[in-house]
Amino acid sequence: MARTALVTGGSRGIGAAISKALKADGYNVAATYAGNDEAAASFTEETGIKTYKWNVGDYAESKAGIEKVEAEVGPIDVVVANAGITRDAPFHKMTPEQWQQVIDTNLTGVFNTVHPVWPGMRERKFGRVIVISSVNGQKGQFAQVNYAATKAGDIGIVRSLAQEGARAGITANAVCPGYIATEMVMAVPEKVREAIISQIPAGRLGEPEEIARCVAFLASDDAQFINGSTISANGAQFFG
Ligand code: CAA
Numbered sequence: 310m311a312r313t314a315l316v317t318g319g320s321r322g323i324g325a326a327i328s329k330a331l332k333a334d335g336y337n338v339a340a341t342y343a344g345n346d347e348a349a350a351s352f353t354e355e356t357g358i359k360t361y362k363w364n365v366g367d368y369a370e371s372k373a374g375i376e377k378v379e380a381e382v383g384p385i386d387v388v389v390a391n392a393g394i395t396r397d398a399p400f401h402k403m404t405p406e407q408w409q410q411v412i413d414t415n416l417t418g419v420f421n422t423v424h425p426v427w428p429g430m431r432e433r434k435f436g437r438v439i440v441i442s443s444v445n446g447q448k449g450q451f452a453q454v455n456y457a458a459t460k461a462g463d464i465g466i467v468r469s470l471a472q473e474g475a476r477a478g479i480t481a482n483a484v485c486p487g488y489i490a491t492e493m494v495m496a497v498p499e500k501v502r503e504a505i506i507s508q509i510p511a512g513r514l515g516e517p518e519e520i521a522r523c524v525a526f527l528a529s530d531d532a533q534f535i536n537g538s539t540i541s542a543n544g545a546q547f548f549g
Contacts, residue, residue: 487543
């Protein structure tokens, strides 16, 4: 029987590529989104992948949303915690709101996404938890104290979950993308972006599909012994 995968932030950017790659591999896929109804509707129309709207930063919403997905699509075997935002500012200008918004979505959002599916994975003795971290969680980044803290936190989360889930057939791993050609990176001022690209030995941004293929591999049966790892996909920008 086909496995079910949930991808948060799965209708745009890296998440959309992950949703499509998992669908192509035969999973029943559900994708969540936070606010962009139009993008979600056209994504569903284009791919046939169902989309669900909730705020990953809210535990009650996440739990209720996940219950709905499990009733409509199936018990979740693969969860990809991908939803993430940036609120970049040099530290001396960063506001408590910018700090909190990023913590709520990127870090608490991982807890809120994985915690409700964990008991089912333990019962069924199979699960894949894949968290989308970032090169900036590995190396830090100017103007991203908030974002880097959450992305470094992802690595702590999967290393801990890996130890708790291993005997129940559950793996938990992180993928650390470098700078990928998505709206998030395109929002960086052009001059700053060009300077960043000049520091990437590959000489280019990555493609969302290059991250999606890492996720599809980690979700597969072949990856059963890979647990608590981070896969870096950053064009040799950093060795984390
Ligand atoms: N290293 C050193 N200095 C830097 C710098 C860097 N990487 N980036 C900017 N600066 C400098 C600027 O040159 C400027 O210096 P001067 O004052 O001497 O001119 C100073 O820092 C900051 O200038 P501002 O006060 O004008 O900054 P600002 O309040 O307008 O903020 C910014 C600008 C938000 C920092 C903007 O430069 C920016 O967005 N930078 C990119 C940050 C980044 O890489 N974010 C990643 C987004 S993509 C992502 O997160 C996905 C992923 O996982 C990889």
